[in-house]
Amino acid sequence: MELKALLDKYIVFIDTSTWLYPEANDWIxxxxxxxxxxxEKRVRISGKVVxxxxxxxxxxxxxxxxxxxQTAQLLNQYHKDEIIEVYQDPDDPFQDQAILAxxxxxxxxxxxxxxxxxxxxxxxxxxxxxxxxxxxxxTILVFYIDIFGKLMRWDYGVKEHEKRMQSxxxxxxxxxxxxxxxxxxxxKSERSEKSSKPKEKIVALPLGTKVETGLxxxxxxxxxxxxxxxxxxxxxGELQLMKExxxxxxxxxxxxxxxMVCKIYTxxxxxxxxxxxxxxxxxxxxxxxxxxxxxxxxxxGECIGYMMSAASGKVMQLSxxxxxxxxxxxxxxxxxxxxxxxxxxxxxxxxxxxxxxxxGDINPFNIMIKDYNEVYFVDTDSYQxxxxxxxxxxxxxxxxxxxxxxxxxxxxxxxxxxxxxxxLVFMTLMPGKPPYAQQGGGTPGENIKNMEFPYxxxxxxxxxxxxxxxxxxSHFTYKLKEKFYQAFxxxxxxxxxxxxxxxxxxxxxxxxxxxxxxxWPMSNKVSEENAVEVTCNQCSSQFVMHExxxxxxxxxxxxxxxxxxxxxxxxxxxxxxxAAATSSAATGKSxxxxxRTSSFGTNTAAKTTTRSATSAAMQARARANSRSxxxxxxxxxxxxxxxxxxxxxSTPVVVFTPKPPGLLMQGIKFIASKIKK
Amino acid sequence: MANLELFDQDLIxxxxxxxxxxxxxxxxxxxSGDKIDELNRGVQLFFNEVREDExxxxxxxxxxxxxxxxxxxxxxxxxxxxxxxPNLTPxxxxxxxxxxxxxxxVLEARKKTYASLGVDYYQPWLVxxxxxxxxxxxxxxxxxxxxxxxxxxxxxxxxGIGAEAHMPTLQQFSPKLPPVKLKGLNFNEFxxxxxxxxTMKSQSTPGEDVKALPINPWADLTL
Numbered sequence: 016m017e018l019k020a021l022l023d024k025y026i027v028f029i030d031t032s033t034w035l036y037p038e039a040n041d042w043i044x045x046x047x048x049x050x051x052x053x054x055e056k057r058v059r060i061s062g063k064v065v066x067x068x069x070x071x072x073x074x075x076x077x078x079x080x081x082x083x084x085q086t087a088q089l090l091n092q093y094h095k096d097e098i099i100e101v102y103q104d105p106d107d108p109f110q111d112q113a114i115l116a117x118x119x120x121x122x123x124x125x126x127x128x129x130x131x132x133x134x135x136x137x138x139x140x141x142x143x144x145x146x147x148x149x150x151x152x153x154t155i156l157v158f159y160i161d162i163f164g165k166l167m168r169w170d171y172g173v174k175e176h177e178k179r180m181q182s183x184x185x186x187x188x189x190x191x192x193x194x195x196x197x198x199x200x201x202x203k204s205e206r207s208e209k210s211s212k213p214k215e216k217i218v219a220l221p222l223g224t225k226v227e228t229g230l231x232x233x234x235x236x237x238x239x240x241x242x243x244x245x246x247x248x249x250x251x252g253e254l255q256l257m258k259e260x261x262x263x264x265x266x267x268x269x270x271x272x273x274x275m276v277c278k279i280y281t282x283x284x285x286x287x288x289x290x291x292x293x294x295x296x297x298x299x300x301x302x303x304x305x306x307x308x309x310x311x312x313x314x315x316g317e318c319i320g321y322m323m324s325a326a327s328g329k330v331m332q333l334s335x336x337x338x339x340x341x342x343x344x345x346x347x348x349x350x351x352x353x354x355x356x357x358x359x360x361x362x363x364x365x366x367x368x369x370x371x372x373x374x375g376d377i378n379p380f381n382i383m384i385k386d387y388n389e390v391y392f393v394d395t396d397s398y399q400x401x402x403x404x405x406x407x408x409x410x411x412x413x414x415x416x417x418x419x420x421x422x423x424x425x426x427x428x429x430x431x432x433x434x435x436x437x438x439l440v441f442m443t444l445m446p447g448k449p450p451y452a453q454q455g456g457g458t459p460g461e462n463i464k465n466m467e468f469p470y471x472x473x474x475x476x477x478x479x480x481x482x483x484x485x486x487x488x489s490h491f492t493y494k495l496k497e498k499f500y501q502a503f504x505x506x507x508x509x510x511x512x513x514x515x516x517x518x519x520x521x522x523x524x525x526x527x528x529x530x531x532x533x534x535w536p537m538s539n540k541v542s543e544e545n546a547v548e549v550t551c552n553q554c555s556s557q558f559v560m561h562e563x564x565x566x567x568x569x570x571x572x573x574x575x576x577x578x579x580x581x582x583x584x585x586x587x588x589x590x591x592x593x594a595a596a597t598s599s600a601a602t603g604k605s606x607x608x609x610x611r612t613s614s615f616g617t618n619t620a621a622k623t624t625t626r627s628a629t630s631a632a633m634q635a636r637a638r639a640n641s642r643s644x645x646x647x648x649x650x651x652x653x654x655x656x657x658x659x660x661x662x663x664x665s666t667p668v669v670v671f672t673p674k675p676p677g678l679l680m681q682g683i684k685f686i687a688s689k690i691k692k
Numbered sequence: 693m694a695n696l697e698l699f700d701q702d703l704i705x706x707x708x709x710x711x712x713x714x715x716x717x718x719x720x721x722x723x724s725g726d727k728i729d730e731l732n733r734g735v736q737l738f739f740n741e742v743r744e745d746e747x748x749x750x751x752x753x754x755x756x757x758x759x760x761x762x763x764x765x766x767x768x769x770x771x772x773x774x775x776x777x778p779n780l781t782p783x784x785x786x787x788x789x790x791x792x793x794x795x796x797x798v799l800e801a802r803k804k805t806y807a808s809l810g811v812d813y814y815q816p817w818l819v820x821x822x823x824x825x826x827x828x829x830x831x832x833x834x835x836x837x838x839x840x841x842x843x844x845x846x847x848x849x850x851x852g853i854g855a856e857a858h859m860p861t862l863q864q865f866s867p868k869l870p871p872v873k874l875k876g877l878n879f880n881e882f883x884x885x886x887x888x889x890x891t892m893k894s895q896s897t898p899g900e901d902v903k904a905l906p907i908n909p910w911a912d913l914t915l
Contacts, residue, residue, distance in 0.1 A: 338706075340746075590700065
């Protein structure tokens with residue numbers, strides 16, 4: 016429906032969540048006011064909106080407080096333009112309920128519409144249409160603003176893009192789960208039937224309850240075919256093994272004469288056979304998941320492996336988990352592509368989860384990347400199927416509660432899996448850096464067990480790894496940081512749907528220019544209003560610094576050092592320390608040895624240097640290095656300490672005055688006076 | 693850049709967990725002839741193999757310490773792309789104890805560098821190769837390696853070359869795994885095995901129990 020048509024026919028309410036939704040900015044500051052003026056209409060808000068906005072200005076975190084401040088100014092502008100009206104029930108402090116009651120009361124008299132980002136609230140409002148004995152001719156319409164800033168209809172508590180995803184792989188479990196909180200089960204199933212377009216029925220496997228016994232029982236196999244030989248298959252007849260594509264611990268993978276791929280084990284166990292049969296039993300059709308398509312047999316009819324579709328691309332680790340690999344393989348990517356890649360991967364994980372299939376061994380060696388929108392999941396025969404566990408795993412993707420447990424001895428839960436999913440999302444957006452890699456700290460396993468997440472959030476400063484990783488973090492949106500922080504520091508687990516939603520809004524923020532699109536930002540985020548340009552005292556390059564930081568440095572009479580120089584100084588210092596540590600330990604002794612060898616009188620290879628000479632040379636280079644820069648070595652030290660100060664405030668360095676500005680006070684006064692009436 | 697060796701940007705840019713490997717090689721006078729030639733070929737092959745494997749080249753960091761008359765760190769830890777492999781020449785006596793001590797210092801310092809920059813790493817590997825017996829006191833060095841190995845902070849591969857290699861000495865460095873004698877002068881097979889083991893290791897996560905590959909192709913199993 017056209018916005019103008021909607022405003023002409025309906026009384027439109029806008030909920031706080033939409034007022035504060037960053038992606039709604041364009042709609043709410045441009046399109047809506049213009050349409051209202053043209054139609055000479057007003058939108059309605061409840062008094063709750065004013066209360067909540069005021070509360071966020073005072074108590075919200077920086078990003079939210081900024082958004083709330085803008086909203087307050089906007090509300091004031093709406094008031095000035097006479098395009099807004101406040102609905103308030105002074106006797107009822109529970110505004111959601113008041114609005115619902117009001118909608119209930121007037122829905123037969125007036126055509127009503129609500130705009131909200133809140134799924135549960137949307138559902139409650141939608142449900143009014145079904146309640147009461149009187150079937151109204153007026154249907155209450157419920158809308159949200161999507162990540163592209165467009166006004167969209169909620170449909171039984173489901174967003175448009177989610178419906179698209181549902182119809183593409185026919186799933187609704189995730190949303191149904193979300194809705195459970197506010198509705199009973201009968202109601203839910205009725206709704207999801209209504210919301211669903213024609214779709215195949217999902218056949219979900221039962222979740223495993225206990226590890227199957229006798230897993231290692233080996234089945235007798237007289238011969239495992241290899242390259243050049245043929246295999247028999249149920250589904251594709253007899254096939255030739257054309258070429259060995261790869262070899263692993265469990266067996267080999269061959270390209271076959273029909274273009275598909277055959278995995279042949281080096282030994283066949285009962286567990287493998289039974290698991291494959293279960294996997295083949297359920298309807299499964301998802302592009303990019305190399306699911307078993309048929310068993311494969313040798314000439315004697317003994318099962319020796321399975322058929323699957325061919326994958327394409329390179330394993331994730333080698334496609335993109337280093338700056339130079341990423342730049343080589345995907346030179347045109349920017350950050351938006353990384354987010355889209357994560358969404359492509361999550362879409363497949365969701366398909367599996369909807370069927371109660373737990374991947375288990377999520378890691379960058381069994382996902383292959385062709386492009387951001389084309390990926391392949393391989394090694395699917397290791398997935399956890401009912402009571403057959405995934406027998407393998409890696410530390411980085413194992414949650415704290417399962418660290419040290421032997422992968423083949425327990426059944427993973429969705430909670431376990433969700434930790435792995437969060438880790439994969441993190442390592443996709445920070446190409447290759449595991450979430451718990453940090454300065455100091457213990458082994459990866461220890462860091463995970465202690466939930467020592469090193470990136471700064473709120474009051475937590477963190478000891479994040481040096482370099483670009485901190486900058487990437489600083490450019491994440493507040494919501495994304497919060498989500499990672501909750502996942503890795505507070506051990507909260509989020510569903511695949513949660514991550515999809517999170518990343519869609521992050522992607523939108525990037526596309527709208529609200530968040531940095533660079534994969535490798537060169538510095539922390541500094542908001543424009545606080546940015547000052549300074550000259551690096553070391554390399555004379557221009558760079559941007561937070562105003563407060565500059566003031567601090569000025570007050571202390573310190574130099575401005577750019578990030579590249581800070582990094583260089585730290586690296587130089589660390590590597591000089593390393594050289595010094597090994598040379599001092601041995602100087603005396605090795606010189607003695609040198610003297611001793613000279614008496615043997617044989618030649619020492621010209622290329623090699625004795626240890627003490629090496630370290631002397633390194634130190635000379637270090638001195639040359641600090642001389643070559645304009646700063647003295649003391650300024651290099653300062654730079655390093657400055658680095659610490661710099662990074663300690665490396666959450667977005669955006670500072671707002673806590674006191675509401677005058678204009679805002681006027682706005683609040685106006686609304687208060689309105690409320691009294 | 694003028695200070696290339698001191699300024700290894702890859703330490704920060706590369707997110708892969710590192711496997712520091714220190715080769716502690718006997719280059720004493722007795723290694724002259726075929727032995728040193730084969731060793732040089734083996735080391736060269738090792739560097740090439742690691743360089744050619746995308747994963748190993750991002751993970752492995754290699755240092756070489758020789759003991760032949762003097763103890764020298766002939767290759768310092770660095771990104772393998774920037775390293776050159778020296779030609780080793782045999783000379784002098786066999787200060788094995790001092791060499792192992794230096795190797796442990798060098799590995800410890802490297803780990804400190806990783807930790808202070810926030811780079812994940814595996815506990816280091818130390819390859820000790822000799823064709824004879826030490827000419828200095830090894831008890832201190834052997835005590836250090838034994839302690840590290842018992843605490844899972846080091847993996848050592850002690851390799852004896854030829855009939856004169858004093859295996860009981862090598863045993864002192866290695867409380868868990870017995871030393872292995874190289875089959876003939878099969879250095880190439882050994883270093884191929886080592887690079888493949890590093891590749892396997894680099895596909896795991898630090899702390900995971902990754903067993904090195906079976907050692908058959910290069911070991912003298914008649915020992």
